């Protein structure tokens with residue numbers, strides 16, 4: 001059975017973004033991450049993308065305008081609130 005991309009992927013701004021950016025390996029604080037985040041800022045599926053990365057515990061790259069450091073900070077803040 002072939003894997004299918006979620007329907008929201010067709011609306012992803014990064015689908016048509018500059019392919020020079022390495023979305024999956026952009027290091028936090030790098031120019032690549034900054035450039036990816038700029039594209040995310042105007043993406044119509046940003047929230048869905050960010051939530052997907054958080055619930056799947058994505059460890060690499062920029063998703064929903066967040067790099068792994070941003071996601072970790074959000075997880076830490078959520079844990080603090082829940083405690």
Ligand code: SF4
Pocket residue numbers: 011012013014015036039040041043044045046047049050062063064065
């Ligand atoms: S939020 Fe960013 S990484 Fe997610 S689909 Fe949109 S452009 Fe791509």
